[in-house]
Every structure is written in structure tokens, then in C-alpha cells.
Amino acid sequence: MANEVVELARESMEERVEALKRELTSIRTGRASRSLLERIKVNAYGSNLPVDQVGTITVPESRMIVIQPWDPQMLAVLEKAIMTSDLGLTPANDGKVIRLNIPQLTEDRRKELVKQVKKISEEYKVGVRNDRRDANDTFKAQKNDKEISEDDMFRYQEEVQKVTDEFITRIDDIAAGKEKEVMEV
Structure with a gap:
């Protein structure tokens, strides 16, 4: 016992x-990482989903994250979720993908x-x-x-x-x- x-x-x-x-x-270190987005939830299809369940997340450069939603209508929702998060990042939306530039700390x-x-x-x-x-x-x-x-x-x-x-x-x-x-x- x-x-x-x-x-x-x-x-x-x-x-x-x-x-x-x-x-x-989830603490930002100045380097791009998929894990930065893990806590962000997106209101999609009637429920709160993690970002990686509404699109593809890639890290093409050490200071950039690219999110390509599977449904183009999700761009605005993704953008809003990122803006209201505690990440302190401003998403750049080009109509197809969202780019997050990670500034030097x-x-x-x-x-x-x-x-x-x-x-x-x-x-x-x-x-x-x-x-x-x-x-x-x-x-x-x-x-x-x-x-x-x-x-x-x-x-x-x-x-x-x-x-x-x-x-x-x-x-x-x-x-x-x-x-x-x-x-x-």
C-alpha cells in the first residue's frame, strides 16, 4: 500500500x-515554431479547434510561420484568433495564406x-x-x-x-x- x-x-x-x-x-523565443500556435483555438464549424486542425502550418524560415487554411473562408477567423491571442504577433493575410513574422526580441x-x-x-x-x-x-x-x-x-x-x-x-x-x-x- x-x-x-x-x-x-x-x-x-x-x-x-x-x-x-x-x-x-508556448513561450516565444524569437524563433518560429509550430508550438507557438498550440494554445490558439479557432472558432470553426461550430466548435473551437486548434489551428493545426483548420490548416497546414509550415516554418519556411527561422523567423516566419505560414498558415494555409484548407477552407479559404477560415482566413479571417484565423487572423482574428491570432490577433486576440497573447502572442503579440500581427498576421499578414494575402488572401491565400497567413504569414506571421517573428520579430527579434x-x-x-x-x-x-x-x-x-x-x-x-x-x-x-x-x-x-x-x-x-x-x-x-x-x-x-x-x-x-x-x-x-x-x-x-x-x-x-x-x-x-x-x-x-x-x-x-x-x-x-x-x-x-x-x-x-x-x-x-
């Missing part, structure tokens, strides 16, 4: 790391993005620590119910702490990599 608690905590922490990776891909904007990366990674570290707390609370309850001994409780708590430290380090490494990518000119 206690081993299952450790395993559940590990799985929850792993999910948090994967969610962090997904969230950080200023030093101040890079510093802002690094602060944003740190804030996001800290939120995920808090989540990992909450997973640790939940596991430790379960061990204490098991000890109180006489399911495990006090020595076992401490041993399992140490095990969860090792897992927590491992995931905190992974989050720090991922955030450091993204910060380096953002600061790269």
Missing part, C-alpha cells in the same frame, strides 16, 4: 513535468520572458511539493491506523523526499534550458 503511494506521487510529479514542458513551448522582453519562465517553473515546483505533502499525509494516516510502523513511515517519507528532489531538479533543468533559449540572440 505504501509503495503504491510513492508510485502515485511519482506519476503525479511526472505529469507535472510533462505539463511544464508543454507550457514552456529586445533585451527587456527577453528578461520579462525569463521572469515568466521562472514564475511558471516555481508554480510546478509547488505542485511537486504538494504531491510530497499528500504522500506524507497518507503515510501519517497509515501509521495512525497501525497499517505501517513509525520506522516504515519515516522510511517512506525519505523515499518520497528523494523522488521530490529528483523532480525539482528536473524542473530546474528544464527552466534553465528555456531561459538559455530565450536569452539566445
Whole structure:
């Protein structure tokens, strides 16, 4: 039972790391990437769809994204969705495709993005620590119910702490990599 608690905590922490990776891909680094458009939803055909489900996304240059909708009537809807998003990009519509030019980031904007990366990674570290707390609370309850001994409780708590430290380090490494990518000119 206690081993299952450790395993559940590990799985929850792993999910948090994967969610962090997904969230950080949407932070603009000055380079064109399909992942910049992942969070944008387009109101098409009566539902909100991701951009890649209404057209083809290509990255012909390091600073340009081209979206070619399958239905030409979707151009205006795509353009509006991009304009209202938090990307801060202005789409250029030529009647067939939408071009997004990714401008070079200023030093101040890079510093802002690094602060944003740190804030996001800290939120995920808090989540990992909450997973640790939940596991430790379960061990204490098991000890109180006489399911495990006090020595076992401490041993399992140490095990969860090792897992927590491992995931905190992974989050720090991922955030450091993204910060380096953002600061790269």
C-alpha cells in the first residue's frame, strides 16, 4: 500500500513535468515554431479547434510561420484568433495564406520572458511539493491506523523526499534550458 503511494506521487510529479514542458513551448523565443500556435483555438464549424486542425502550418524560415487554411473562408477567423491571442504577433493575410513574422526580441522582453519562465517553473515546483505533502499525509494516516510502523513511515517519507528532489531538479533543468533559449540572440 505504501509503495503504491510513492508510485502515485511519482506519476503525479511526472505529469507535472510533462505539463511544464508543454507550457514552456508556448513561450516565444524569437524563433518560429509550430508550438507557438498550440494554445490558439479557432472558432470553426461550430466548435473551437486548434489551428493545426483548420490548416497546414509550415516554418519556411527561422523567423516566419505560414498558415494555409484548407477552407479559404477560415482566413479571417484565423487572423482574428491570432490577433486576440497573447502572442503579440500581427498576421499578414494575402488572401491565400497567413504569414506571421517573428520579430527579434529586445533585451527587456527577453528578461520579462525569463521572469515568466521562472514564475511558471516555481508554480510546478509547488505542485511537486504538494504531491510530497499528500504522500506524507497518507503515510501519517497509515501509521495512525497501525497499517505501517513509525520506522516504515519515516522510511517512506525519505523515499518520497528523494523522488521530490529528483523532480525539482528536473524542473530546474528544464527552466534553465528555456531561459538559455530565450536569452539566445
